[in-house]
Amino acid sequence: MIRFVDVHKSYRVDGKDIPALEPFNLEVADGEVFGIIGHSGAGKSTLIRLINMLERPSGGHILIGDTDMTTLTGPSLRAARQRIGMIFQHFNLLSSQTVAENIAFPLRLSGKDPAAIRGRVDELLQRVGLGAHANKYPSQLSGGQKQRVGIARALANHPSILLCDEATSALDPQTTASVLDLLAEINRELKLTIVLITHEMDVVRRVCDRVAVLDAGRMVEHGAVVDVFLHPQHPTTRRFVNEALPEEAAGEQMLYQRVPGRIMRLSFRGEATWSPTLGRVTRETGIDFNILAGRIDRIKDLPYGQLTLAMRGDGVDAALSALREADIDVEELAR
Amino acid sequence: MITTQVPLLQTVFPNIDDWGELGHACVDTLLMLGGSLLLTVVIGLPLGVLLFLTGRGQLHAMPKLYAMLSLVVNILRSIPFIILMIVLMPLTYVLVGTKLGIRGAIPPLVIGAAPFFARLVETALREVERGVIEASQAMGASTWQIVRHVLLPEARASLWAGVTVTAIALVGYTAMGGAIGAGGLGDLAYRYGYLSYKSDYMVVTVFLLIVLVQLLQMLGDRIVAHFSRR
Numbered sequence: 191m192i193r194f195v196d197v198h199k200s201y202r203v204d205g206k207d208i209p210a211l212e213p214f215n216l217e218v219a220d221g222e223v224f225g226i227i228g229h230s231g232a233g234k235s236t237l238i239r240l241i242n243m244l245e246r247p248s249g250g251h252i253l254i255g256d257t258d259m260t261t262l263t264g265p266s267l268r269a270a271r272q273r274i275g276m277i278f279q280h281f282n283l284l285s286s287q288t289v290a291e292n293i294a295f296p297l298r299l300s301g302k303d304p305a306a307i308r309g310r311v312d313e314l315l316q317r318v319g320l321g322a323h324a325n326k327y328p329s330q331l332s333g334g335q336k337q338r339v340g341i342a343r344a345l346a347n348h349p350s351i352l353l354c355d356e357a358t359s360a361l362d363p364q365t366t367a368s369v370l371d372l373l374a375e376i377n378r379e380l381k382l383t384i385v386l387i388t389h390e391m392d393v394v395r396r397v398c399d400r401v402a403v404l405d406a407g408r409m410v411e412h413g414a415v416v417d418v419f420l421h422p423q424h425p426t427t428r429r430f431v432n433e434a435l436p437e438e439a440a441g442e443q444m445l446y447q448r449v450p451g452r453i454m455r456l457s458f459r460g461e462a463t464w465s466p467t468l469g470r471v472t473r474e475t476g477i478d479f480n481i482l483a484g485r486i487d488r489i490k491d492l493p494y495g496q497l498t499l500a501m502r503g504d505g506v507d508a509a510l511s512a513l514r515e516a517d518i519d520v521e522e523l524a525r
Numbered sequence: 526m527i528t529t530q531v532p533l534l535q536t537v538f539p540n541i542d543d544w545g546e547l548g549h550a551c552v553d554t555l556l557m558l559g560g561s562l563l564l565t566v567v568i569g570l571p572l573g574v575l576l577f578l579t580g581r582g583q584l585h586a587m588p589k590l591y592a593m594l595s596l597v598v599n600i601l602r603s604i605p606f607i608i609l610m611i612v613l614m615p616l617t618y619v620l621v622g623t624k625l626g627i628r629g630a631i632p633p634l635v636i637g638a639a640p641f642f643a644r645l646v647e648t649a650l651r652e653v654e655r656g657v658i659e660a661s662q663a664m665g666a667s668t669w670q671i672v673r674h675v676l677l678p679e680a681r682a683s684l685w686a687g688v689t690v691t692a693i694a695l696v697g698y699t700a701m702g703g704a705i706g707a708g709g710l711g712d713l714a715y716r717y718g719y720l721s722y723k724s725d726y727m728v729v730t731v732f733l734l735i736v737l738v739q740l741l742q743m744l745g746d747r748i749v750a751h752f753s754r755r
Contacts, residue, residue: 346665
């Protein structure tokens with residue numbers, strides 16, 4: 191478990207303290223994929239670097255298991271860092287070394303013997319699907335392949351935590367998807383805790399279990415991705431969610447004013463997505479509805495649906511309570 | 526072969542009567558160059574690494590030490606070599622027991638070139654991507670490991686370019702040194718070509734120096750190309 195206790199951070203610029211992160215508390219459970227989303231300058235880069243002490247907090251404690259990272263220095267800090275893998279937006283591979291040498295690098299740093307290193311490197315190359323590229327140099331690889339090398343290197347010392355610093359931001363959508371799949375697979379198979387920062391809600395939706403939203407150094411919202419995604423509270427969160435669903439955000443308000451009836455948003459998740467509840471309820475209550483917008487998708491492995499409906503008829507209230515009983519979230523947008 | 530060549534050379538360069546002396550001067554220049562380049566790298570490389578590490582915002586930022594080192598380097602770099610050589614004569618005598626010849630030339634050559642090379646090293650290391658250094662820190666690398674396994678290998682192409690530039694600067698320094706008793710090609714050019722008006726000496730030594738510089742640059746470029754991976 192990673193725990194942030196009353197952590198805050200400010201930078202001294204020209205004799206003045208500029209706050210980068212306002213005090214916050216946060217817990218990341220073992221084995222979960224935790225996302226931190228925010229615009230550039232929101233402090234997410236600082237936050238993720240607090241975990242391995244690339245940045246030291248101005249106050250508070252960061253605990254990994256029972257170890258208070260803020261108390262570590264020198265060799266004990268270096269030893270702790272070897273158990274935390276990290277990957278980067280721009281990969282940060284050694285350009286003078288081959289793929290295999292890059293993956294071997296953290297093993298050499300920790301003083302493993304050459305035979306053990308060779309075996310481990312082969313294993314890692316297989317895991318990230320780069321077996322054929324062992325002797326190439328980074329400049330000969332595509333962005334997605336470079337990130338795979340980064341991932342293999344980060345996993346070399348069997349870390350319990352993997353930090354991802356905008357790991358897919360420099361990649362095209364297709365490559366992003368394959369890298370995210372790999373991260374999800376690693377999380378599943380190695381029971382690794384993953385903390386990732388991103389500015390894309392879609393990355394959060396695909397791989398994260400929980401998410402925290404940062405806005406100008408303040409943690410404005412955090413919780414399970416499903417909750418934050420389906421019911422965003424803070425304006426910044428809403429903007430991020432809308433970015434992931436542009437077609438729905440555009441012209442939403444205009445549309446509602448033109449349609450007669452009560453505008454309701456229904457959110458299904460999990461099992462509710464598969465049962466014909468809406469059909470049954472409309473039949474039973476005799477209401478009429480019109481679908482204005484909708485989508486059925488997945489949040490990580492959880493299927494969900496969200497429909498915006500215009501409902502008409504005498505039985506609307508009865509229908510709403512019937513839907514709520516069937517575990518469907520109902521939200522009234524306009525009357 | 527020799528009998529036919531010598532008269533030809535004698536017709537073109539009538540004043541050069543001892544070709545052996547010229548060959549000897551070449552060897553002296555090469556010895557001075559080799560010796561001083563080696564020592565320059567041995568002293569300049571760690572100095573450059575220290576400059577880099579103690580610089581603003583770097584791994585071991587130490588503003589006061591950096592300012593001091595930087596000042597010393599700048600002072601040594603701002604003194605024209607021929608003056609530096611004269612100023613250093615007492616020190617040279619203490620160090621190598623003579624002010625003359627190849628041995629006497631090496632201390633001033635190294636003291637003149639090492640700060641120059643150190644600056645080139647500092648610049649080369651600054652070009653190493655910060656992200657790569659940060660990644661190494663995140664992997665738990667110590668400063669020494671970062672220098673040894675990240676900074677120097679990543680910067681090796683620029684470092685070799687720096688060695689090449691320094692070697693060529695040293696060729697110029699050795700020629701100047703020749704004028705005040707160091708021997709070598711500069712000595713010949715100065716004594717015969719300038720003081721005795723034997724301009725054919727000047728032509729030949731200048732030609733040999735051009736060839737030497739060309740060869741150094743070509744060799745340097747090849748090494749740099751070999752190590753360039755971007």
